[in-house]
Amino acid sequence: MFGAGSVRDLPAELDTLGVRRIMLITTPGRTRTVAALRAVLGERLSGVYAQAKPHIPESDVLQALAQGKPDAYVSLGGGSATGLGKALARETGLPLAAIPTTYAGSEMTAIWGISDGKEKRTGRDPRAAPRLVVYDAELTYDLPATVSAASGMNAIAHCVEALYAADASPVSSLLAEDGIVRLTSSLPVIMRSRADPIARGEALVGAHLAGRALDMTSMGLHHKLCHVLGGSFGLPHAETHAALLPYVVAYNAPAAPDAAARIATALGTGSASAGLQAFGRRLGTLTLAQLGLPHDAIPRVAKLAIKGGYPNPRPVTEPSIRALLEDALAAKAL
Ligand code: NAD
Numbered sequence: 001m002f003g004a005g006s007v008r009d010l011p012a013e014l015d016t017l018g019v020r021r022i023m024l025i026t027t028p029g030r031t032r033t034v035a036a037l038r039a040v041l042g043e044r045l046s047g048v049y050a051q052a053k054p055h056i057p058e059s060d061v062l063q064a065l066a067q068g069k070p071d072a073y074v075s076l077g078g079g080s081a082t083g084l085g086k087a088l089a090r091e092t093g094l095p096l097a098a099i100p101t102t103y104a105g106s107e108m109t110a111i112w113g114i115s116d117g118k119e120k121r122t123g124r125d126p127r128a129a130p131r132l133v134v135y136d137a138e139l140t141y142d143l144p145a146t147v148s149a150a151s152g153m154n155a156i157a158h159c160v161e162a163l164y165a166a167d168a169s170p171v172s173s174l175l176a177e178d179g180i181v182r183l184t185s186s187l188p189v190i191m192r193s194r195a196d197p198i199a200r201g202e203a204l205v206g207a208h209l210a211g212r213a214l215d216m217t218s219m220g221l222h223h224k225l226c227h228v229l230g231g232s233f234g235l236p237h238a239e240t241h242a243a244l245l246p247y248v249v250a251y252n253a254p255a256a257p258d259a260a261a262r263i264a265t266a267l268g269t270g271s272a273s274a275g276l277q278a279f280g281r282r283l284g285t286l287t288l289a290q291l292g293l294p295h296d297a298i299p300r301v302a303k304l305a306i307k308g309g310y311p312n313p314r315p316v317t318e319p320s321i322r323a324l325l326e327d328a329l330a331a332k333a334l
Pocket residue numbers: 027028029030033053054055056077078079080081083101102103104105106107109110111112113139140141142143144147151154237238
């Protein structure tokens with residue numbers, strides 16, 4: 001469901017799914033949006049679990065399960081809330097309706113993840129995929145400009161890697177290109193005016209297209225590096241995507257010239273990597289150094305990043321990843 005105010009149609013949609021009792025899943029601090037949803041859902045709302053965290057700790061899954069069994073889960077928030085909703089849907093077989101309020105795109109994928117404190121297990125399972133998704137711009141006006149920018153770059157990263165993925169198709173590439181166009185046109189407006197309904201709606205559609213492209217393709221070096229930096233070095237997810245993307249594109253572009261040209265065209269620039277760097281700077285996203293990656297971590301990141309065998313247009317070696325990270329840490333101009 002798309003459109004400002006579309007959450008008000010949620011009860012009718014839940015009726016068609018035969019759902020009467022809902023547990024709401026969200027992250028801490030979403031008081032205004034939870035109140036808005038409470039007003040819409042009325043007595044259908046049988047419970048709220050408002051402690052969702054990044055990387056979906058197993059303890060949150062267990063605590064939410066212990067709160068009782070609803071007919072369905074509704075997640076409200078970014079990838080952390082959606083991710084917990086997906087883990088619960090996969091665990092119980094109950095349907096999930098997702099109301100995304102960032103641009104992470106997780107709501108359009110069957111990819112789930114759970115962490116146990118030591119490692120994060122991930123996989124694809126159709127039971128994790130939301131049955132219903134509501135993109136309501138009105139619920140995103142509170143999203144701070146800095147989070148909007150980083151999260152929007154996360155969505156652009158899905159589009160970029162989908163365009164050079166080994167299993168890209170004409171459809172996934174169309175979705176990815178249009179995703180970049182919509183996100184790059186809407187995010188600068190959101191930086192000036194957080195509650196612009198048209199720009200917020202466009203960014204949500206861009207995130208939807210990015211999530212779809214992500215679900216249809218296999219992600220490469222960029223997502224692997226972000227996974228390593230988030231999982232083993234505690235760097236924030238969306239911000240790390242924003243800091244790294246221009247450098248991974250600079251690395252991969254020579255091996256994927258067609259994709260690089262399509263990315264540049266969608267950005268409206270001559271060079272994909274320089275265009276992404278200029279766009280990130282315009283949005284004020286942070287550099288890898290500002291995110292706190294110490295220089296002496298580079299060898300370990302490079303060692304971890306070449307593990308696991310994932311598709312990437314350009315072969316990945318430890319020295320080449322070290323050089324890429326050196327450039328990103330120095331915020332080298334592209
Ligand atoms: P997040 O969900 O942690 O949200 C970032 C912050 O924004 C949080 O503090 C949250 O409370 C706040 N927030 C969300 N909506 C808000 C609103 N309307 N107003 C004010 N604040 C709001 O971060 P994210 O970047 O959306 O998601 C990152 C997570 O999603 C990571 O764990 C990542 O692995 C996962 N992810 C999964 C997939 C997938 O397909 N499985 C895809 C992308 C991301």
